[in-house]
Amino acid sequence: DAGVTQSPTHLIKTRGQQVTLRCSPKSGHDTVSWYQQALGQGPQFIFQYYEEEERQRGNFPDRFSGHQFPNYSSELNVNALLLGDSALYLCASSFYSGGSTDTQYFGPGTRLTVL
Amino acid sequence: GESVGLHLPTLSVQEGDNSIINCAYSNSASDYFIWYKQESGKGPQFIIDSRSNMDKRQGQRVTVLLNKTVKHLSLQIAATQPGDSAVYFCAENGGGAQKLVFGQGTRLTINP
Numbered sequence: 476d477a478g479v480t481q482s483p484t485h486l487i488k489t490r491g492q493q494v495t496l497r498c499s500p501k502s503g504h505d506t507v508s509w510y511q512q513a514l515g516q517g518p519q520f521i522f523q524y525y526e527e528e529e530r531q532r533g534n535f536p537d538r539f540s541g542h543q544f545p546n547y548s549s550e551l552n553v554n555a556l557l558l559g560d561s562a563l564y565l566c567a568s569s570f571y572s573g574g575s576t577d578t579q580y581f582g583p584g585t586r587l588t589v590l
Numbered sequence: 591g592e593s594v595g596l597h598l599p600t601l602s603v604q605e606g607d608n609s610i611i612n613c614a615y616s617n618s619a620s621d622y623f624i625w626y627k628q629e630s631g632k633g634p635q636f637i638i639d640s641r642s643n644m645d646k647r648q649g650q651r652v653t654v655l656l657n658k659t660v661k662h663l664s665l666q667i668a669a670t671q672p673g674d675s676a677v678y679f680c681a682e683n684g685g686g687a688q689k690l691v692f693g694q695g696t697r698l699t700i701n702p
Contacts, residue, residue: 517679517692531689565633576622576683581633
């Protein structure tokens with residue numbers, strides 16, 4: 476049973492560029508959440524996708540956008556990169572049960588460095 | 591606002607001893623709590639979760655205790671092993687939301 480996978484593992488970009496990160500959820504999961512984790516900090520919620528729509532969003536600017544595909548995989552896009560966007564980007568998947576918060580399982584992350 | 595804080599940024603214990611990692615939360619509406627273990631260079635690994643109707647929940651070598659009155663939870667690890675060395679995060683859902691709000695984390699170090 477495959478867990479959450481993310482690609483690429485590492486990425487180096489320069490300021491002003493755009494980046495796309497990818498995530499495949501754990502088998503049987505239909506919901507994908509994205510988090511940003513700065514060095515030495517806890518993850519910060521960016522947004523969550525369910526049924527190919529953004530269901531909830533954290534305090535991140537519009538430069539951060541996403542997409543979910545019919546197979547439940549997801550992409551995170553960041554435009555006009557800033558130095559402060561350098562972080563570990565984590566994808567978490569869950570199965571929407573229709574009740575309270577569902578258990579989220581994380582992937583290994585993509586380490587983004589902006590120069 | 592929402593916030594989850596940890597009492598200690600680092601914790602050092604002897605191998606074989608029990609570890610207790612504490613966490614305070616500020617949102618009284620939070621009804622879901624979860625603990626993750628994160629090793630260097632890896633994503634957070636699910637340990638155990640609990641809901642506000644559970645004062646205590648046990649897993650394999652781990653126990654979560656929740657005190658809603660003072661908005662405090664703790665993760666107890668029995669017979670700590672070298673493989674338990676990692677950063678531990680607690681997170682809460684701020685009252686029914688699907689997003690998780692994380693604290694800064696506690697680094698657990700095991701002494702031989």
